Amino acid sequence: GENVEQHPSTLSVQEGDSAVIKCTYSDSASNYFPWYKQELGKGPQLIIDIRSNVGEKKDQRIAVTLNKTAKHFSLHITETQPEDSAVYFCAASIGNYGQNFVFGPGTRLSVLP
Amino acid sequence: DVKVTQSSRYLVKRTGEKVFLECVQDMDHENMFWYRQDPGLGLRLIYFSYDVKMKEKGDIPEGYSVSREKKERFSLILESASTNQTSMYLCASHTGAREQYFGPGTRLTVT
Numbered sequence: 604g605e606n607v608e609q610h611p612s613t614l615s616v617q618e619g620d621s622a623v624i625k626c627t628y629s630d631s632a633s634n635y636f637p638w639y640k641q642e643l644g645k646g647p648q649l650i651i652d653i654r655s656n657v658g659e660k661k662d663q664r665i666a667v668t669l670n671k672t673a674k675h676f677s678l679h680i681t682e683t684q685p686e687d688s689a690v691y692f693c694a695a696s697i698g699n700y701g702q703n704f705v706f707g708p709g710t711r712l713s714v715l716p
Numbered sequence: 717d718v719k720v721t722q723s724s725r726y727l728v729k730r731t732g733e734k735v736f737l738e739c740v741q742d743m744d745h746e747n748m749f750w751y752r753q754d755p756g757l758g759l760r761l762i763y764f765s766y767d768v769k770m771k772e773k774g775d776i777p778e779g780y781s782v783s784r785e786k787k788e789r790f791s792l793i794l795e796s797a798s799t800n801q802t803s804m805y806l807c808a809s810h811t812g813a814r815e816q817y818f819g820p821g822t823r824l825t826v827t
Contacts (some may be wrong), residue, residue, distance in 0.1 A: 604775075612756075635814050646720075646806055646818035647759075692758060696814065702747055702766070703774075704816070706758040 605630040605697045609707030617715050622680045624710045626693035629674065635696040636669060636676045637704070640689045647692055651678070683714045719743070720819040722807055728825045735794040737822050739807030746811060748790040750774075750782065753804040753821070762805075765790055797826045 606629045616622050628636075634655035639647035653660045653667045653676065660667050666679045676695075680687055690711050694704040723738035741748065747766055751759040751774075761774030763782040771782050779801060783791045790809075794801055802825050810816040 607758075609758075637814075637816065639818075644820075646808075646820045648818070649815055652815065694759075702810075702812075702814065703749075703761065703764060706760075708756055708758040 605633075605695070605705045607693060607695050607705050607707040609693050609710055611710060612708065613711045613713070615713045615715060616683050618683060618685060620683055622678075622683055622687070622712055622714075624678045624691055624693070624712070625675065626677070626695075626707050627673075627675050628695040628705075630695065630697050630705075631674070633695040633697060636667070637694050638667060638678050639692045639694070641692065641709075642689045650691075680712075683712075685714050685716055688712055688714045720807055720809055720817050722805075722819040722822050724822050725820060726823050726825075728827065729794075729797050730827055731798060733794075733797045733826075735797050735824065735826075737792040737794075737805055737807075737824070739790045739792070739809075739819055740788050741790075741807075741809040741817070742788065743809070743811075743817075744787065745809035745817075746787070747809060748784065749808045749816075750780075750790065750792045751806045751808065752776070753806055759806065762792065794824075797824075799826050802826045 637652040641647040669676045693707040720741045749764045750762045765784045781793045805822045807819040
């Protein structure tokens with residue numbers, strides 16, 4: 604079935620450094636790729652998304668890139684801050700109408716002060 | 717702001733009990749989902765619904781059922797709770813634009 608792989612599973616960076624999380628997907632029909640941030644004790648929150656008709660999207664310190672040919676997409680966080688510490692999930696749309704999602708297993712990001 | 721609420725943050729139930737988890741969204745979203753979240757496995761889809769009284773099985777529907785009598789409410793039912801259903805349960809909703817909004821989660825422990 605459809606699958607999303609995510610790496611690394613844990614990531615520690617110094618405050619101010621950049622963090623990169625990478626995902627690969629298997630369904631060539633996937634056309635929507637959201638990223639979620641989950642803080643302790645909370646539900647996941649959408650932080651950025653990208654659709655298949657663009658290769659890159661940026662929102663302040665966060666950016667996402669998509670390579671449809673290679674079926675790769677990545678999250679880039681620049682100038683990391685302690686409040687960026689959380690678990691991050693990538694996802695890819697699946698299904699006849701792309702209304703469902705398959706999620707990666709998550710990356711625990713720790714930003715060290 | 718979109719708000720997705722879940723009836724309980726924490727639940728402790730005994731094996732064999734029937735368990736109801738309630739989810740309500742306030743933004744008139746057509747699509748609603750129930751996931752379970754386990755360490756190292758990410759989010760796995762249990763059931764979803766595209767409309768009132770409509771339901772579809774996800775990847776792991778065994779042992780669960782759902783009900784959607786009103787557009788804003790989507791209930792997850794554990795017919796006979798078992799210890800392997802101890803997990804975090806997350807409800808989510810979205811419109812056709814697919815920006816998905818999650819509730820805070822219900823941590824269920826079955827003893």
